Amino acid sequence: MSVLVRLRTPVVASVLGLAILALGLSALGYDAFSALTALARGAIGSWYAFTSATLVRAVPLIVIGLGIAISFRAGGLNIGAEGQFSAGAMAATAVGLVVGRWPGFVAIPVVLIAGTLAGAAWVVVPVVLRLRYRVQEVISTLLLNFVAEALVSFMVQGPLQESKRTYPQSDPIAVAARLPLLPGTRLHLGFALAVLLAGLVGIVFSRTIWGFRLKVVGAAPRAAEVTGRMDVDRTTALALLWSGAFAGLAGALEVAGVTYALFLNLSPGYGFTAIAVALIARLNPIGILFAGLGFGALEAGAAGMQRDAGVPAVAVSVVQATIIVVALLAVARARLARPEAAA
């Protein structure tokens, strides 16, 4: 498939989404041109906006999206990334609070690994339920989101609460555990890691046996079993664990690179938006990189639209939902038209 054809769907979806947005804004009585200009300015209007608003938001979307691609490829429907993100954030905070005496090149990896492991651990229960009792992970992972939310709430008012014990938040993590920033911006090292991971996952998908196995197991589990060389359960289970690990890593990156502490409401729904990111990119890692950037830009631009064009937050959420729906419809249509090209 040529690059041009591959790009058609997302470009059409974006243009269509923006057109619907412009119509909707006009219908609501806003000046669509100035609102869209404010959106563009908030997302890419300056080096600062691009790095500190768009790219910072894109990091969790890309990292979680890559994990979702791994599990969806193998037919594992992990929709609990939001909870795994929180698990990673909690672990990263707990570890980040105690590594103050270590040098950064030790402290940072330890914090990130802690988050990654916690994210994977958060998927262990759904995996066991799936393997032993055939409980669908689409339900168990979703339900564990609520457990994670409650656990964060407990943590910031219990074991991880700040030492003053006043507000529901943790103390800031040690300076050594914070990710280096690009000078003059809020962009942290996590972005480089996200790009690197996209490349790695791309190689795994296209060049390794495991990547091939994921695809076969996801596309034709029965056929995979019949070959006698592929353990379907094992492959899907591993894919689910990896997707949890990626979401956990994203949570750790958010704490170590952006907030420096654990709060309630840490994520504005990254775990769900990332599903849209992965699907729009048709589970292609490089596509996820760009879809993540696109959604990051959209959210950053939405904030700009509120600030500079006075478009209320509710209208902004409606717009985002519209673009997701349009994009998914476009993807589904493309898939129907060319079934052989389905990811």
Next chain:
Amino acid sequence: MSRIRHLIVAGATFFAAACGRAPEVTKGMRVALITPGSVADAAWNAGAYAGLTMIKDSLGLAVSHQEARTPGAQEEALRAYAAQGYDLVFGHGFEFQQPAERVSAEYPKVVFIITSGERVKGNVAPLIFRLEEGTFLAGIVAGGMSKSGKIGFVGGIELPPIRNGYQGWVNGARSMNGKIETRITYLNSFDDAAAGREAALAMIRLGVDMLHHNADEAGKGVFQAAKESPGVFVFGANADQSALAPDRVLGSAVIDLPRAFLAVAREVKAGRFSPKVESFGLEGGVIRYQPNPAFGGSIPAAIKARLITAQDSIVAGTLRPLGAR
């Protein structure tokens, strides 16, 4: 191929338009507000937005608002306003204190006002509202009017100002009826109106007939529960909420956020602002107990008289709504 070229040209034009119309640096003073939740909550955030609107209307200043729910988005919004040269930025809640201190270090000229903030640092200053003075008065009415002798409170998240509001409410009720029984639930959310309703209904089943809340959007569920339950009355918080259930709201403990915001904006505009802890109570009318006029006739004179003496004693400092400290 030409199609792709068209796309690129269109994209570049759009980008250029976005960059070209860089944020206009206006001469006049500009004021921004960042809220942690929807300004349609008829309470905490709505009051702040009303304050911003009043600053625009009566001082003629340019204003802007953004809703930012997550810590990452909140710091980003603070930075964005500071970078665009806004002179006064309201962060509407304690959660803005730490990010505002970080941003203020880079933009020392911008005044950051943190509602319910903790401390002064640089040009970051808190507004403290002693809501407990208003909830004490609400508690007096609840304690005096309760038939069952049981009152209940639904809180959003356990934050110091909310805890204090609850304490004032209980102490006020106890001052009328020493044997009053009190219940409290924290929802761990300011958005979940269904949870607010469930919590209130659970209390009503246990015999509570006087309810109070401090849960913003989630608090609307408490009004819903009262409407469904005969003989149960409710007290509003942060704004005059009589309209949410006109025949069930006896009164509201009000924070006149617009008045407080306007006072700060005036000082900044006149160049008289100096960062300090601004604390508001009953004395200036920023905190007050607002009875629902529909019940004017059905509140006994003894309770009304008690409200007046309690208010005077609180203003005079002889009565402490939070009790002896």
